[in-house]
Amino acid sequence: MGFDLNKCYSHPGKLLKVHLENVALLSKRITSSDATELVSLFHDIGKVNPNFQQKLNGSCPKGYDHHAYLSAYAFLIFLIKNPDIFKALVPQGFNSNNFLISLITIVAKHHGDLPDMIPNDGNPILSGYEVSNLYAFLDKEHISFGNVFSELLGIEASMPSSMEEDRIRLFF
Numbered sequence: 595m596g597f598d599l600n601k602c603y604s605h606p607g608k609l610l611k612v613h614l615e616n617v618a619l620l621s622k623r624i625t626s627s628d629a630t631e632l633v634s635l636f637h638d639i640g641k642v643n644p645n646f647q648q649k650l651n652g653s654c655p656k657g658y659d660h661h662a663y664l665s666a667y668a669f670l671i672f673l674i675k676n677p678d679i680f681k682a683l684v685p686q687g688f689n690s691n692n693f694l695i696s697l698i699t700i701v702a703k704h705h706g707d708l709p710d711m712i713p714n715d716g717n718p719i720l721s722g723y724e725v726s727n728l729y730a731f732l733d734k735e736h737i738s739f740g741n742v743f744s745e746l747l748g749i750e751a752s753m754p755s756s757m758e759e760d761r762i763r764l765f766f
Contacts (some may be wrong), residue, residue, distance in 0.1 A: 595759065597642040599745050608642050614746060629683040633697055635746055636672070637704050640664030643731075658731035663724050666702035668739045669730070673697075695719065724762055 604613035618634040640661035648655040673680040
């Protein structure tokens with residue numbers, strides 16, 4: 595299922611594409627970090643979720659109606675399918691794996707408390723309950739973000755193969 599960003603809303607009466615572009619523009623004024631700009635573009639992209647759109651319109655949808663973890667999932671797909679872009683984002687001297695985990699966590703948890711990012715402290719960074727609900731939704735809906743990537747970033751992105759999909763799910 596593809597999405598038309600010109601028909602999805604971030605908030606009542608506010609187009610999602612406009613919201614994402616405005617947040618990215620604001621981030622560029624505040625910081626010179628390309629990673630921050632990209633996180634800004636993806637932080638609410640999960641609002642394309644048809645159930646979220648129904649909820650926004652005042653309906654009570656049946657099924658997964660959240661957006662943050664779906665946004666993080668789309669961001670991870672984008673980064674995996676565009677490794678050169680990701681490599682360019684990683685600051686000199688940073689561990690790329692830890693940087694990736696940090697970016698994905700920021701997107702997934704942007705409405706809640708960010709967890710302590712202490713490795714091996716025994717506490718999961720992401721909610722297992724939220725992840726399992728996300729996967730049930732993805733298995734049912736067969737979501738495709740390809741057109742969203744091209745509309746937002748002007749990049750023609752392919753979607754992950756089944757092997758890459760398994761890698762993405764292992765990440766969460």
